[in-house]
Amino acid sequence: MPVITVSQLNNYMKRYIDRNAHLSDLWVKGEISNFKKHYTGNYYFTIKDENSALKAIMFRGYSSKTKFIPVDGMKVIVFGKISVYEASGTYQLYAESMIPDGAGELYAAYEQLKLKLESEGLFSANLKKKIPSIPKKVGVVTSVSGAALRDILDVLKRRYPIANVCVYPAKVQGIGAADSICDGIKYLSELGDCDCIIIARGGGSIEDLWAFNEEKTARAIFECDTPIISGVGHETDYTISDFVADVRAPTPSVAAELAVPSCDELFHFLKIAQEKSTVLINSQIAAFTAKLSLYSLSSLKERLISRIDVNEYKLKNLVANIDVCMKNKIDELFYKLSEQVSSLSVLNPLSVLSRGYSIILNNEGTLLDINKIQVGDIIKVILKDGNLECVTRSIVYEEKQTDI
Numbered sequence: 001m002p003v004i005t006v007s008q009l010n011n012y013m014k015r016y017i018d019r020n021a022h023l024s025d026l027w028v029k030g031e032i033s034n035f036k037k038h039y040t041g042n043y044y045f046t047i048k049d050e051n052s053a054l055k056a057i058m059f060r061g062y063s064s065k066t067k068f069i070p071v072d073g074m075k076v077i078v079f080g081k082i083s084v085y086e087a088s089g090t091y092q093l094y095a096e097s098m099i100p101d102g103a104g105e106l107y108a109a110y111e112q113l114k115l116k117l118e119s120e121g122l123f124s125a126n127l128k129k130k131i132p133s134i135p136k137k138v139g140v141v142t143s144v145s146g147a148a149l150r151d152i153l154d155v156l157k158r159r160y161p162i163a164n165v166c167v168y169p170a171k172v173q174g175i176g177a178a179d180s181i182c183d184g185i186k187y188l189s190e191l192g193d194c195d196c197i198i199i200a201r202g203g204g205s206i207e208d209l210w211a212f213n214e215e216k217t218a219r220a221i222f223e224c225d226t227p228i229i230s231g232v233g234h235e236t237d238y239t240i241s242d243f244v245a246d247v248r249a250p251t252p253s254v255a256a257e258l259a260v261p262s263c264d265e266l267f268h269f270l271k272i273a274q275e276k277s278t279v280l281i282n283s284q285i286a287a288f289t290a291k292l293s294l295y296s297l298s299s300l301k302e303r304l305i306s307r308i309d310v311n312e313y314k315l316k317n318l319v320a321n322i323d324v325c326m327k328n329k330i331d332e333l334f335y336k337l338s339e340q341v342s343s344l345s346v347l348n349p350l351s352v353l354s355r356g357y358s359i360i361l362n363n364e365g366t367l368l369d370i371n372k373i374q375v376g377d378i379i380k381v382i383l384k385d386g387n388l389e390c391v392t393r394s395i396v397y398e399e400k401q402t403d404i
Contacts, residue, residue, distance in 0.1 A: 030076070032076055035070050062097065075100070077098070077101050106207065106213075129228075135163055152252050174211075185199065185224050189225055189226045196228070197224070198252070209233055212232045212241040213239050215240075231253075354384050358382060363380075
């Protein structure tokens with residue numbers, strides 16, 4: 001009869017099981033035990049019910065996408081396939097995803113809304129607003145009876161006691177919680193003096209945190225003009241609010257730490273800055289002192305005398321140039337004036353009289369028009385050395401020549 005090795009048998013069983021479609025896409029429900037997280041990121045655990053147990057492994061590529069850390073005793077629903085681990089000949093569940101049992105419908109709704117809002121750009125890093133480094137006022141939206149508010153106030157008082165805090169008492173769980181959170185965000189944003197807003201509550205189940213997974217809450221956060229820090233649940237809890245908010249904090253306490261600086265850190269920074277400034281100033285003073293020592297009094301005096309001599313020489317040259325320019329300008333103007341005087345002399349009426357001519361005016365003092373004078377009219381004759389007043393005795397008109 002044929003004889004096969006253990007390896008051949010295990011390999012055959014692996015190929016046989018891998019080809020079985022019923023074992024490829026399974027949802028297995030049970031309780032986690034013997035959970036171990038390997039340093040590589042792989043999860044090793046057993047999933048069991050009242051009667052049986054099944055070994056399971058979730059490789060890092062899938063475990064990194066799981067939004068919670070499994071713990072022993074947690075009831076879960078695991079999706080994956082059955083295959084054989086040839087080295088030991090055992091079959092096990094190779095898990096690809098995991099959700100808490102009892103919250104399957106809510107988790108499906110969570111994933112559906114997450115994909116929708118992400119496709120609309122509500123999670124875009126480019127749209128995240130920066131948290132002010134030195135806030136004057138911090139708004140808080142949370143329950144006034146929860147531990148989250150006490151943790152936030154303790155951290156704010158310890159780190160940055162000078163900050164003003166405005167708390168909006170919101171309902172953070174149950175019916176109407178989402179509306180209450182949205183009202184708080186809107187109220188604090190419309191105040192206009194909050195530098196940032198913290199929305200927070202303590203840990204809980206997915207049902208407890210559901211107000212922070214509703215679409216209206218997400219859109220209120222996205223539309224808020226004031227930067228928002230989401231500090232909801234514990235470190236392993238992720239809500240839709242975390243993805244939409246400008247900053248996600250793993251806990252309410254960390255949200256408070258992200259909202260304000262530490263006074264101790266600020267004082268340390270100022271002390272370091274002061275020390276650096278002192279060193280820099282002293283260095284500059286030393287450099288200027290060394291440079292100043294290069295210029296002794298005698299050397300400075302010689303430099304000043306030399307500079308005065310140079311400037312005096314330049315001044316004398318400027319004065320000489322000005323004298324020459326002024327003389328040339330005066331000569332030019334005098335020459336132009338002489339030409340204009342000569343031109344005026346030619347046009348001067350007195351020059352005409354000096355050559356024996358006279359000017360005859362009528363009784364009204366205007367130039368005489370022979371056509372407008374009569375015998376007996378008085379006329380005035382202007383000569384070079386006096387005036388005559390004469391009476392017209394006769395008028396002789398110039399005969400006009402006629403062309404033949």
